Amino acid sequence: AQRVTQPEKLLSVFKGAPVELKCNYSYSGSPELFWYVQYSRQRLQLLLRHISRESIKGFTADLNKGETSFHLKKPFAQEEDSAMYYCALKGAQAAGNKLTFGGGTRVLVKP
Amino acid sequence: EAGVAQSPRYKIIEKRQSVAFWCNPISGHATLYWYQQILGQGPKLLIQFQNNGVVDDSQLPKDRFSAERLKGVDSTLKIQPAKLEDSAVYLCASSLEAGAPYGYTFGSGTRLTVV
Structure with missing residues (x-):
């Protein structure tokens, strides 16, 4: 089974500070991993x-x-x-190549 | 290139009513996905089509949800009858092929509120 865990629901940092969003996955094969981003009032889009x-x-x-x-x-x-x-996480073709998402992390960058 | 089109953008219905959502993927994209995103959670795959055939519908509540992609292009997702817990954003996504080594293109979604 494919599983993606994002342990932080919210990350609040000041402008200019480093930010790290954690992602852990569970998958028995060789996965492909992605980060998607959704800005306010915009659609979900691939980041990297x-x-x-x-x-x-x-x-x-x-x-x-x-x-x-x-x-x-x-x-x-x-x-x-x-x-x-x-x-x-995108699994192998045998798993239908489906994309499994984590629960998401909201990042708030304060001025 | 035009993006993935979805309609309506918003829908409010009473429980036990029926509702349908429409998706038009990017031209030429063989694979189409419907995701359900409940507030505060990540998107969850409901069903995946390859052309007009179903590849994965293991997480689709088939007693009330149905989806079709008759001509391998547009798709509709229906809920009948709706429950309060169906309130969510329904996202449609498409990709050139299931094995494409990149992510998917998502639509803006349909926000469903069941009251």
Whole structure:
């Protein structure tokens, strides 16, 4: 079974401070991990995916298979980063490639 | 490229009534998903279509929920009869193919309130 856990419901940081959103997963195969973001009054959209090893809007995330984690980090948070963030896991084709989401973390960046 | 279109944006109904949601995916996207997002929770997959066939409907409450994608393009999700706990945002998403090595494109969702 696929499972994604985001232990923090809310993260409140000051502008310019580092922010780290935790994501842990449970999956027996080789997963693909994603971070999605939903800004106020906007649709859910892809932020980044682990296979790209990219930095988007200053955010990075490293897949740690040993710890089954995919934490999202940004060294200097900006006010426009305030949003809901969802970690998601896509299983193998045998599992229908379905995307399983965590419960989400609300990030509030204070001025 | 046009995004995933959903309608209506909002719907308020009384319990035991019926409701239907519509989704038009991105042109050419073979895979379509319906997710339910209850307030304070992450989206939960209800059903996945590949063209007009169902790939996964294991979490769809089939006694009251139904979905179809007759021509492999548009899709409708129906609830009959609705319960209070069905209040949620219903998200439609599409992807080029089920095995695409990237995420999905989501619609804006339909916010359902059952009173």
